Structure formats: C-alpha cells, structure tokens
Amino acid sequence: MRFLRRFFIRLSNFATGRRADQRVREEMAEHLALQTEENLRAGMSPAEARRQAALKLGAAQAIREQHNAEQGLPLAENFLFDLRYAFRMLYRSPGFSLIAIATMALGVGATTAIYSVIDATLLHPLPYPHPSELVRIEANLPGVGAHDVGLSIPELRDLQNSGIFQYVSFCFFGSDTLTGNGQPTRIAGATVSPSYFAVLGVDAQLGRTFDPHDASPGSNGEVVISDGLWKRAFGADPHILSKSIRIDNDLFHVVGVMPAGFRDQGQTGEQVSTELWAADGFSDRTPPMRGTRLVYETIARLQPGLSPEAAQGRLDALVASLKKQYPADYPPQAEWTFHLTPLAETLVGNVRQSLILLFGAVGLVLLISCVNVANLLLARASARGREMAVRQALGAARMRLIRQLFTESLLLFVLGGITGFAVLFCARKFLLQFVPESLPRLNDISISWGVLAFAIVVSVAAGTIFGLAPAWLTSRLDLTATLRQEGRGSNGSRRRSRLRHVLVIGELALSLVLMVAAGLLLRSFWDLFQVQLGFNPTRVMAIETSLPNPNDPNTDIYRTATQEAVLLREVLRRNRTIPGVEETAVSDRTAIPLGHGQNDRRIIPLLREGPEVQSSQPPLIDTSIVSPEYFHVLGMTLLRGRLFVDQDLEATPLVAVINQAAARTYWPNQDPVGKRVRMLGRLGRARPDWTTIVGVIADARTESLADAGIPQIYLDIYQRPAKFLALYLRGQVDPAAISAQVRTQVQAVDPELPVFHAETLNDVLSSSLSVRRFSMEMVALFAATALLLAGLGIYGTISFLVNEQSREIAIRLALGAQRRDILKMVLRQGLTLAAAGAGVGLVGAPIVSHLMAGLLYGVSPYDLSTFAGVTAVLTAVAIAASYVPALRAMRLDPITTLHAE
C-alpha cells in the first residue's frame, strides 16, 4: 500500500516534471541557520559556527540529488536521457541506423506476417465460446483398415444419450440451389442436426437457430441463413422470417439469420463460408440400421469440465457395451471404435505442418537478422572505443555505460520491429493475395492488436538478447591502451572480433539449414509437378451444376437414371455446339480430378461376390459416377475389358470400371473383368443389385498427386443418377466466356439449374498444389533472404578485418609481398568462415530435414545432391562476398596507409 502510494506520487512527479528543488534548498538553509545560531550560543566564532554547521549537515549537493531522486523516478529519467542520446547517435550515423533498422524490419515483419496466419489458423481456429469443449468424433474399423467410416443414425443417438456430450450434431457440407429469385444461384450449404448451433454455441442475430430438441422426422422445413446471404439475396429484408424461400424446388421457412461475423467450422474455405443450414432429424428412415453409416462428419460439445481424454475413456466404455449389445453389427474382427479429436486439431490438421515449417523458417530468418544487427553493433563498438574510454576516464560507471549502449541497441531493434510491422500493416492486402485459398480461415487473417503485441515482444526480446552482448563488450576495454592508440589491437577488440566470427559462422550455418529445407521442398514440388498424371488435363474445362434434390422424391423430376439421362444427353449435345468445344462429358462432382478436399470423396463399401457377401464390414472404395465419354475426355487408358457404352442403361445390367490399383488390391492375381460387386450407397437401397466389372483402366492420380495407387471404381451415370454434377469440355474455349455460354445451353434445357465454378483442369491441378507451392515459395524466399543476410554478414566481417589489418597488409606489401598473396590471404579468411558455417549447418540440416520428412515427396530428407548443391551455393556466396574487400586489400597503397597511421 505505502509502497504503491510512494510509487504513484513519484510517477506523477516524473510525468508532470514537478521538482521541489527549491523546497529542499530552503529547508537546508533553515537547518544551517538554526545550527549556526546554536553553535554561536555555544561560544564558537561566527566562521567556525558556520563551518561546524555545514559539516554536520553533510554534502549538500549529494543530499539534494538524493532528495530529487526520491522525488521522481531516477531510472526512468536516466532511461529518457539515454533514449534521447540514442536517437542522436542513430541520427549521427544514418547509414548504419538505416541498415540495422531495415534488417530488423525484414526479420520482424516476416515473422509477424507468418504469425498472423498462425494466429488465425492454429491459435484461434474456432471462433466459438469454450472452443476446447468442441470435438470431432470419427468411427474407425482398424480391423479392416478403414478409417473415418462414418456413423449410423442409431450410433448418433447413442452418443447423444451417453451423457458425455452436451450436444451432438452431424454436418454434411454440400451446395444448394436457391431459385425463385432471378438467376438460380448456387450457395454453399450444409445439412445439420437441429442441435448444430447448440454445439457451436452461437445464436442468431435475427430470429432463432434450430431447436436442439426438435425431433421432427426428416427435414423440418426450417433453414438458417448467413448474414451475407441475407444481405445479398434478400436485401437485408427485416421481414425475412415471415417468408419462405425456394431451395432445390422445396419451400423452406427462414427461422434465423446468423450474425455478420459468424463463420462455420470446416476444413476448407468453402465449408467455412457456408451460407445456408438446413436441419434434418434423419428420423424418417425406418428402421435405421446400425450398419448403414450415413453420417460422415460428427461434431459434439463435451460436458463442461470433461477433458477429451476422460471423454475418450467413457466413449471406449460405451463402445464396449454396444459391441456386447449388438454383436451382429460389430463383429470383433473389425475392431469398431470411436475416436475423439479436439475439433481445432482436425480443422487445421493438413496445414499445421506446413505452417509450423514456415514459422520455423521465418524464425531462422529473424535469428539471422538479429545476428546481423548484433554484428553491426560490434563493428561500431570498435569505432566507439575512444568515446567509451573517455567516458570511463571521466568517471562513468561500467553499468551506466552498458545501460546506455543497451538502450541504443534496444532502440534500434524496436524501431526495426515497428517499421516491419508498419510495412506489413500497409501491405497486408497485397500480401494476402499470396496466401492459398484452400487455407482454412483465410478470411480471419488480420493484423490485430495481438499481432502488434507479438511484433513488439519479439523485437524487445531480440533487442535484449542481441543487444546486451555488444553493449557488454563495447563497454569492456583497457582504458589506457585504448586512449593511447584508439582501440586498435586492444584486448576488448580481439574478444569482439572473436564474437563476430562466431556470429557470422552461426549465420552461415542457419542459412545453410534454411537453404536445405528450401531445396528439398523445391525438389518435392518439382517432382510432384513432373509426375505422370495418368490423365491429360490440358484444354479441359470443368463446370459444375447441380440438380434439385427435393425432400419428397415424388416431386423430383430427375429421380431415375432414365429421367436424368434425357437431361444429361441434351445438355451434352447442346454444349458440343459451343464454338471450340470438341468433346464433352459429365460426372458427379467428386470425379473432378484433384478438385476436392478429403471430405468430398464418395467412399462406399464394396461388397465383392464371394468373400464379402456375408460380411457386414466390407472394404471402402473411392467411387465416381461418370458418363461414358469421361475416360476419353480425360485421356485415361483402358487396359482390359471395355469402357461404358451407350447401351448401358438403367434397364440393362449394372456395370462398373475399376482402376489397376483396385484390381491389384481386391482381386490379386485374378482377372477382375466379369467379377460382380454390390455397391452399398450412402442413401442407397438396402439390397443393391449386382454390378459387373467390365473394364480396368490404368491408374491415374485423380485423387492425390502424391499417391499413384488409390483404388477407384467408376459407375455409369446413365445407370446411377447423381445430383452434383461436373460438365467437362475439351477444346479451344475462352475461359472468360465459357460460364455464360454453358449457362445458356444448360438453362435452355432447364432454366432452374445453376451453373458455376468454371475452371480449367490445369487450374484445378495447380490449386491442389497451392499449399505446397505456398510453403515452398515462402521457404525459398526466406532462404534467399537468409543467404543475402549471411552474405552481407560475411562481407561486413571481412571488410572489417581488412580495415583492422590494413597496417599489417601495408607493411607486408612494403616488404615485397605479392598482391596475389594478399588476395589469397583475405579470401582464405572468408573461406574459413564459410567452411566453419557450412560444417555447423551440415550437422543441423539433417535434423531439420528429418523433421519435415512428412512434407517431402519423392526426395529423401538426406538427399545428397541437395545438400551438396546448397553447400556449393553458400561457398560461392561467401567467396563473392569476401572478394570485394579482398580486392580492396590487394589494391591498398602501402605508402598512404602507413602515413595515415
């Protein structure tokens, strides 16, 4: 209490600049007068009385200073004084200051930029209350090697009733078509449990969200819309709640509008920007079967205070009791389990590694910039040796000198940090363009206060760590020696130059590590880019459309394959008339090569005739529904049997084509052509018909560029209808105009169909590489920066050495040394540094590359040629950077140099 009071009074005196010097002077004068009188009374002579009084009082000046110190905050005052002095010093050597500040701005700016991405994605992936309670639940069948197989409706209810969770909800992302409002528009939509918003813990800004206890069967006809959709499509109509809207030919009642800032949870940018949510209780599908896993995404909110680990324990107990209760549905060999993951982890799982790598890389760049600035400070220390010596000779305490030098370096670092932040803030719009769109929460990346705090903390920490040592070394000097000969050859300067060498070696080592990382990523990216695709994306465009999916099947005009075939054949025929189009095909949207995320895959249990006909745990296989022309348009090769033909219709026996990987996996050492399978669709009939495999095509990397052999099965779209479609056009078309052209043709057949997402397959291909490309480019950029900084570092050090040794060099020259020898001598010093740096770096690089092995493709983390190449580049840069000062040393004129000394 008392301490605080004293502190605040001192602080306010300090802030207002109030001084009571007059008061203490007056008090002391009075004191002296009283004492003198007393002394006089005691019989002293007036002079002696005054003298004795003054002696008793003590050193007046020291007391006044003490009094003034008590009045204000001497530390802060000194700091301000140092700061003023530091500013003046920076101003006096603008070149040095500019370079140091720019270097730090680069380091801090880049680090802060990456931090802002991490802040939005890894640190705050879930903008909902109590995000740690949110989990994703997946069901696994490790016994048959199947992961994330989805949940059935009874299982969902078991979870809801288990008491482990407050709310459980499924979510199924897709797209809906909003009609009756001018042009049919396709919007990102989701079908969810009525408890979805209760799970997320977010309420509507207008109206309400779904009632989490709503048990009405099937879709309850209610939708919640986003603020964006409300404003865009309905002009922010305040009476929207009393209106119905038409989605996929069904009438829905809008019950709520979400707040403007609300963003859905999801792994892709598209899912995060979902604009329409429809509730479905799934209650009408009777009887719901345990083996029919309809639900792919299940999220839940844990009971408050329950840790994910504890919840997993209770979940395991639930699984055990369910297995006992339903032994037929959960055969022991399948080892059915529930696995619970914090939702935050699942959402950023696929970019986490890349972002951490980037952060590590940018951290190295920051470190190198700090080292560079520390190096500059050390170099300046030599120039200021005399100043320091004079100050010490005049009585400055060493601590005081360190404090002042430290203030100077801290100022440099903080100014650099602020500059970096300011540049970042001004360029944020421009920089965001380079962030791949597939990054979740891209739109939440912002330069917030938290990011500013990060930048300041980083610069202060860097300034403290890298400013103290130079300050300490600068202030440490041999007074007489320095004053006599200007610091040259003094003890302190040798220690300083040793530290400078260590710093440069560190810098070189760090940049070698970064370059190895960049080199390996570059190799991976290049290998992926050069990979044999197995299909030909050139001159092919994919355009999406979707058919209405009404809740009542009887109102669906495209219910059967035959009905849909009429539409599709007409749409394809019309699109072939577009100028430049040579060939057309259609498929469901999951068949767009590389055009979707993990979630969007249609993975269906495959029941083989023979082995699995009795099993309730068949393997799962990636399934695509395509038209007969699909294979030809995409240039996929048939290996055995035949492809689909026009004679394959709804009425004729069902046929399928598989790829080589599927043949290898499911029919090893057999001819799969002629084998029969049952495809158990997600919403399919309980006992589907037999499908005969008629052909095998070569493997193509349509699912993942990195994986050549994912088993695939293709079904004929004229036999199995699909709702979310992709049209393919091969030929010379104008990408800018094609959307409108296709829309005209499609809507000539059915004006209610939306047409969207026109993209060339090459673009799809390159955007599937976007995160990889982003991290590769960023790491390469950071590595280049590091190399540049390291080059500057070695240049500075060698220049400094040459300066220091100029007398020695001049004497050597005067004594007849060859200029070539001088050049060699200086270059040797540069090379020694480079060799030491490369040596240290080569020890560190394999550790780092081992850690990033998961991000590599087709190249070993210990790839010899990358390591060798990078070392060669580093050495070349070191030689080039030493060459300039070496030339200067060589051309030294011995006479002028020796005279100047």
Place this chain on the structure above:
Amino acid sequence: MKEKADVLQGTLALMVLKTLDVLGPQHGYGIARRIEQISGDILALNQGTLYPLLLKLENEGSIASQWGASENNRRARFYRLTTSGRKQLQSETYDWNQTAAIIARFFEVKAEDLP
C-alpha cells in the same frame, strides 16, 4: 568510538516517526536535534540525509508537511504524523519490541542452561 551500526541507520525512519509522535509537529532541524540528543554519538548521521527520508515518508503517506514559522520567525517546513503514520509506528514498535525481546533472550542464555 564504536562502529556505527547499520541497524540503527535502518531504523532512522522509526526514530523520525517516534519523535513526531512524542514532540508533535517539528521541522527538520528539530527532528535532527532530538535524534542526536537521544542517541548521542552512537548515531553520527549526516543530518542532511534526513531530508530525503522525510520526503520518502511523506510520499508513503506516514507524515505530512506544511510551511510554518520557526522559533526565530523564519519560514520552515513542519512535519507531523498522519493517522496512517501513527498506525505504522504502532505496528513497527510492536515488531521492534518483539525482535529485541527475542535477541535479548538469546543473549541471556548461558551454556549451562542448555539441556
């Protein structure tokens, strides 16, 4: 002359408070005189150091000060104890007595007294 004990230096503040408590409002010289009278030569302090201490105590709120007229009718700054200063004096007196009692007991103990 004896060594000047640091403990006594550290208790200067307590002495100031006690002086003000006993004598009422006093100026700096008066306080210094009083301390000198009581402690004699043992506490040979530079009387000037009293002034920064007085400011510190004032900043802490234990004492307050105002200008007034001294015995010889000159302007002098008078210090007086505040309520919180009185409380502080009480608690510190108690602490001091306790410490002193403990130390005293240690000194009384003789070797044969120990069990």
